[in-house]
Amino acid sequence: TFNADNEELAENKKKAIEIAERYKNDEVFNSLLTGSAGTGKSHLAMSILQKVNEESDPYRSCLFLSIDEFLLEIRSTFRPGSQDDEKAVVDKYAKVDLLVLDDLGAETGFIGTDKVASDFTQRILYHLMNRRQDKSTIITTNLNSKQVAAMYDSKVISRLYRNLGDNILTFSTDKDRRIKF
Numbered sequence: 169t170f171n172a173d174n175e176e177l178a179e180n181k182k183k184a185i186e187i188a189e190r191y192k193n194d195e196v197f198n199s200l201l202t203g204s205a206g207t208g209k210s211h212l213a214m215s216i217l218q219k220v221n222e223e224s225d226p227y228r229s230c231l232f233l234s235i236d237e238f239l240l241e242i243r244s245t246f247r248p249g250s251q252d253d254e255k256a257v258v259d260k261y262a263k264v265d266l267l268v269l270d271d272l273g274a275e276t277g278f279i280g281t282d283k284v285a286s287d288f289t290q291r292i293l294y295h296l297m298n299r300r301q302d303k304s305t306i307i308t309t310n311l312n313s314k315q316v317a318a319m320y321d322s323k324v325i326s327r328l329y330r331n332l333g334d335n336i337l338t339f340s341t342d343k344d345r346r347i348k349f
Contacts, residue, residue, distance in 0.1 A: 170212055183337055191216065199335040217232055217268055232270060234271055266303070
């Protein structure tokens with residue numbers, strides 16, 4: 169249902185379909201969808217997941233995970249009496265065949281600030297991605313490569329961008345599609 173009403177979006181949709189086919193064929197690589205807020209990154213990432221989830225044979229587990237929600241879930245394990253611990257939460261997401269990590273950078277606050285991801289966030293992302301070396305991950309972000317490099321440790325970036333190749337969809341020419349006037 170992705171509305172590709174300009175050349176860039178049409179190219180991104182085409183590339184997303186190709187990436188989904190490769191994931192269905194059990195190729196292991198990461199993908200990156202980057203650009204401004206509201207331009208369709210999460211929509212296309214979810215579409216890739218849906219195609220893989222519905223058409224893979226054998227079945228592949230697929231999950232869409234907001235990084236902010238992931239970190240909140242881990243922090244909730246710090247409460248006395250929690251049924252899970254940090255490792256159990258990371259393990260749950262590490263074993264998924266195809267994982268979308270949605271909105272990399274949002275956990276630090278507003279884009280455009282000079283914030284750096286906390287040691288906690290970096291450690292958790294490092295641990296998760298280290299455990300996913302033989303799995304595929306799709307990352308969406310509003311950050312450009314320079315902002316990612318300033319916000320995260322190179323060890324984290326190396327794992328997030330593992331086997332990325334040309335599996336990058338850039339949303340640079342579109343406006344926020346959520347805002348309607």
